[in-house]
Amino acid sequence: MAIAVAPAARYGSDAQYRLFDLLTAPLRWEVLAVALELGIFDDLATPRTAGELAQQYVLDGEGTELLLNALVSLGVVGKQEGGYCVDGGFAPLLTSTSDVSMSSLLTYLGEVRHVSADNIIALLRDKQQVQTGPEMVRPEYWSRAVRGLRSFHHSIRNPIVMDILSGLPCWPDVKKLLDLGAGSESLAQDICAARPDIDTVIFDLPGVVDNLKRRIADDARIKLRGGDMNCDDLGTGYDLIWASMVFYYARDLTSVMGRIRRALRPGGVLISFHEELNDDRTAPEFHVLGRLHAELKSGPLSVERGCVRAAAAEAGFLNVQSFSLETPFGQMELVIGTA
């Protein structure tokens, strides 16, 4: 006689699902990080067997198959008749030689953002004793971060920024632009390529600017200015100032906004591009968690919703407007004001 079984379609509570998902989350990254570190994605542009890869990298055959199967479970690699190949959508992002490769960016961000439970506890107990981790309030940190920022800009951020800039009504009239706290020369170069009639000034901390000199030596349309936006001369006569993810380092945001307004020509435009947290500083998760390591080291950095807009208005900007954008690196807020 057949036994009647009537299983529920779904057992357990949402909270239980969430906790098991959180348990799995770090493994997703670790598996990806291993493949990036070994350089496996470059070899999976065409189908390869686990045995072939194991031999090439001098790895255990069974373990290599387990790793490749895990990559398939993540959805970044496909498996067909025993051959593994990077999924088409991920191939340009994960192979190191592609123009839009995110491989060095992901490794860089993994180092900056991820922190072990032991280190979090150590930071909570006495952060002065913890020697590792990103100290984003120290200028030396940014001198070392140029390479990572460049890969972020080149691979993923600049196409978004160029789309924003070229959609501005004032864009055709922009002739002089400042990239405030640029982090790399990459955006200035993309702007020069798209608009040879624009002169771009990069303002950043002196150590960062020193790092960029060699990269832009042969481009007369890009000028460098080293200094601290809180107190040093930003230059004058700009048609547009682009300020992206830099206001965390403003000692007094309204005062920095005033300096920016005076650096613009009358009618010139400020564009701020920053993530914004809710009033409780508990969302969006991407930014709250992504900043946890840096903020445990240096104290709260991220700006709260509305504070850029308020500081711009207080500093005398006109027509201050704010727009939320979805990007692969989290929700961002674009604040636009006219000098």
Ligand SMILES: C[S@@+](CC[C@H](N)C(=O)[O-])C[C@H]1O[C@@H](n2cnc3c(N)ncnc32)[C@H](O)[C@@H]1O
């Ligand atoms: C998070 S990075 C942002 C880089 C780039 N704007 C972007 O959106 O990816 C912060 C940048 O601000 C710069 N910075 C930090 N403090 C600064 C200050 N007081 N004056 C000018 N730039 C500063 C850093 O050197 C770094 O390039």
